[in-house]
């Protein structure tokens with residue numbers, strides 16, 4: 001009897017572990033992951049990388065310029081009707097909640113619509129949000145490259161009924177936090193509130209201060 005119970009318990013545990021592992025692996029799954037468990041556990045998927053773009057003052061900026069500070073990064077476009085303004089407001093509000101502690105965090109906006117988001121357009125736009133917000137744009141090739149490195153997806157969609165019969169751009173709406181070494185720390189979903197973002201930012205920036 002005891003033996004049977006033990007066997008059942010062990011079996012249940014095994015199933016539990018298997019399910020747990022499957023869930024763990026599934027949550028890590030992305031198209032870039034191969035099928036084997038071996039690959040899933042050993043391969044590191046990087047988010048971020050090198051870039052060279054122009055800021056909203058026309059100055060050339062690279063990823064290196066932002067090292068030594070945390071970078072709170074968002075990809076979007078200035079013509080975005082609601083998603084981008086909401087995200088940028090959340091970022092601004094989160095930084096405001098941190099007060100002086102936000103000085104170690106550089107907010108950055110990278111345009112996924114370089115065709116319309118020229119340096120001049122960006123200059124007018126970033127000022128409406130955080131006073132330290134840096135807007136970045138570049139050639140379509142440069143933007144495609146940086147978006148790919150952050151695994152940010154974007155696509156132009158015809159907006160026939162919209163203003164000027166123009167287009168909108170569907171895009172990933174996560175906010176990325178990069179560390180002082182330029183490496184990926186975490187990402188916030190669009191649903192994250194300013195309060196939640198501020199709490200997480202405080203957590204990560206405090207860790208660095210202790211070191």
Ligand SMILES: [Cu+2]
Pocket residue numbers: 076077080081082083084085171
């Ligand atoms: Cu947007």
